[in-house]
Amino acid sequence: MNILLVDDSRLARQELRHLLQAHPEVTVVGEARHAAEARQFLPTLRPDVLLLDIHMPGETGFDLLASLDAAPHVIFTTAYDEYALRAFEVNALDYLLKPVQENRLAAALAKARTALVPLEITLPISVPEPAPTLLTEHDQVFVKDGERCWFVRLADIRLFEINGSYTQIYFEQHQPLIPRTLQHLEQRLDPRVFFRANRQQIINLKWITGIEPWFSNTLKIQLREGPEVEVSRQQSARFRELMSL
Known part of the structure; x- marks a missing residue:
């Protein structure tokens, strides 16, 4: 699981790196200090998950997500609890309050692993194909x-x-x-x-x-x-x- 850390606090990013060392299946592919930097890194680093702060200079974490047409899975990490409802409205996997606790981070990563498992195709088609078949408006x-x-x-x-x-x-x-x-x-x-x-x-x-x-x-x-x-x-x-x- 590849993760990009997005947080304007260097100490917060260091603490997350330290906590993630207990999860050998996780690779931190990069760090971004603000939304603009994260947006620049996404096409090349292609992370599976963002550990995303909300309050950052310039744009918030919500602003970053709103500017993307397709985004990785998101786990919010923030010192503020009043944005939890909005976080789940944008389909976040989890919402972790700082300082992030080891057990809460582990639970959030478990959700991410589940979300990354490919879903079986169940939409019906007239003739079964080995590969997904494009559905037309008449289907x-x-x-x-x-x-x-x-x-x-x-x-x-x-x-x-x-x-x-x-x-x-x-x-x-x-x-x-x-x-x-x-x-x-x-x-x-x-x-x-x-x-x-x-x-x-x-x-x-x-x-x-x-x-x-x-x-x-x-x-x-x-x-x-x-x-x-x-x-x-x-x-x-x-x-x-x-x-x-």
Whole structure:
């Protein structure tokens, strides 16, 4: 498991390195002092997990995640307890208060190991293939949430959205949860129809009813029957490129 430490405190980074020595399966691939430096390191170091502080000079840890279209798993390390709810809203694996305790760090790393285990593919296809087959908008998929089941056309799904450790599917008046990541779904869905708007949402382009400019050269998209979706800066540029003549 490769980990990048992101914290403006040199002493905090040293303490984390010391605690991680008790976990031989962990490799610290680098250290970043702030969000901008972490953003620079991510493409080359490609860590599996970020040990991420929240309060840093310039941008917060939340700002860093919001600027990324795809991010490693995140374990927050912070001296403040009031951001715990928001941390889990951005799909963090865990939230560790400083000074970080050995047993809490061990538990968080165990969650990371579980999250890094590849998930089996369960979305049905008409003819089984040895490799995942791209699903078109005309395909139907089986969806089960608790005791309720649906067989729904992908064309009728307007939005996929992260909800905790699950993904929520929006179709008709239903919003069931499935145990799949957006990365997994993105690999299976037709990119001509389904677009990754940000870290947390994939939209069906055929359900768009309105587009308007938003902050910092981003876009806000209105889907038929809702909701509104804010497109990240990078994906806004990609959307303009894809949709323009």
